[in-house]
Amino acid sequence: GQNIDQPTEMTATEGAIVQINCTYQTSGFNGLFWYQQHAGEAPTFLSYNVLDGLEEKGRFSSFLSRSKGYSYLLLKELQMKDSASYLCAVRDNNAGNMLTFGGGTRLMVKP
Amino acid sequence: DSGVTQTPKHLITATGQRVTLRCSPRSGDLSVYWYQQSLDQGLQFLIQYYNGEERAKGNILERFSAQQFPDLHSELNLSSLELGDSALYFCASSIGQLRMEFSTDTQYFGPGTRLTVL
Numbered sequence: 001g002q003n004i005d006q007p008t009e010m011t012a013t014e015g016a017i018v019q020i021n022c023t024y025q026t027s028g029f030n031g032l033f034w035y036q037q038h039a040g041e042a043p044t045f046l047s048y049n050v051l052d053g054l055e056e057k058g059r060f061s062s063f064l065s066r067s068k069g070y071s072y073l074l075l076k077e078l079q080m081k082d083s084a085s086y087l088c089a090v091r092d093n094n095a096g097n098m099l100t101f102g103g104g105t106r107l108m109v110k111p
Numbered sequence: 112d113s114g115v116t117q118t119p120k121h122l123i124t125a126t127g128q129r130v131t132l133r134c135s136p137r138s139g140d141l142s143v144y145w146y147q148q149s150l151d152q153g154l155q156f157l158i159q160y161y162n163g164e165e166r167a168k169g170n171i172l173e174r175f176s177a178q179q180f181p182d183l184h185s186e187l188n189l190s191s192l193e194l195g196d197s198a199l200y201f202c203a204s205s206i207g208q209l210r211m212e213f214s215t216d217t218q219y220f221g222p223g224t225r226l227t228v229l
Contacts, residue, residue: 033217042113042201042220043154050215087154091216098144098167099218103153 004102006088011108012078020073020086020105028094034062034073035087037104043087046073075107083109114138115204115221123227129190132224134202136183142166142207143185144218145177149198160185161207192228199223 003025012018024032031050035043047055049064049071061074073086085104091097114137124130136143145157156169160179171177174192179185189196203218 031215035220040199040225042222044113045217045219048215048217089154095167097216098156098159098169100156101154 004088004090004100006086006102006105008103009106009108011110012075014078014080014109014111016078017074017076018078018107020075020088020107022071022073022088022102024069024071024088024090024102026069026090026092026094026100028092029066029090030093030097031091032062032064032071033089033091033099034060034071035089035101037085037087039085046086078109080109080111083107113219113221115202115219117200117202117221117224119224120222121225121227123229124192125229126192126194128192128228129188130192130226132187132189132200132202132226134185134187134204134221136185136202136204137219140204140206140219141183142205142216143179143183144203144205145171145185145187146201146203146220147198148201148223149195152198154201157187166207189226194228197226197228199225 006022034046037043047062087104088102089099116135141162144159146154157171159167177187201223202221205218
């Protein structure tokens with residue numbers, strides 16, 4: 001099976017930087033995804049990591065360390081609209097390449 | 112807009128009833144996935160179809176079933192509904208490349224169907 005852990009809630013200030021961590025345990029790692037989900041809406045794809053290192057996409061970056069089973073999502077220059085849940089999901093090629101999602105981190109951005 | 116469509120947007124029904132949720136994948140995607148998200152809960156994977164065939168099964172109850180049709184749209188059938196089945200049901204689609212190293216095969220989600228069982 002898989003185990004994915006991420007903090008339940010975080011609070012940050014508008015204009016600041018926040019790092020959302022995700023740790024996972026899986027037998028056949030085949031990629032890690034980050035999604036953003038506003039309340040009551042669909043998850044939207046943010047980033048994908050399968051090799052170690054940092055992937056940067058504008059204000060958002062995602063990092064992966066496969067040996068440590070660890071990823072983080074870094075959000076810079078926070079805006080109020082970034083208040084949402086951030087979901088870490090791991091793909092396991094020993095489980096039909098299906099995605100297993102963590103419980104999500106609810107980020108609240110304050111003025 | 113992800114390109115994945117789901118109908119209906121909202122559904123209100125009574126316990127013991129049966130409902131059908133419909134999903135049309137993005138153009139060119141062969142895989143369809145169904146997820147359940149209860150209030151303040153994470154996304155729970157239910158089932159995956161690839162080009163008409165069941166590919167993977169998650170925590171799907173026996174009262175639930177799904178299928179993917181030749182035109183690649185999918186339906187999720189929920190029967191003998193219980194209060195606890197009230198949730199958001201999301202469909203996602205992807206190209207469905209399997210066993211390809213470093214393949215992204217990103218899943219894109221539809222807007223969801225909010226099911227309320229009274």
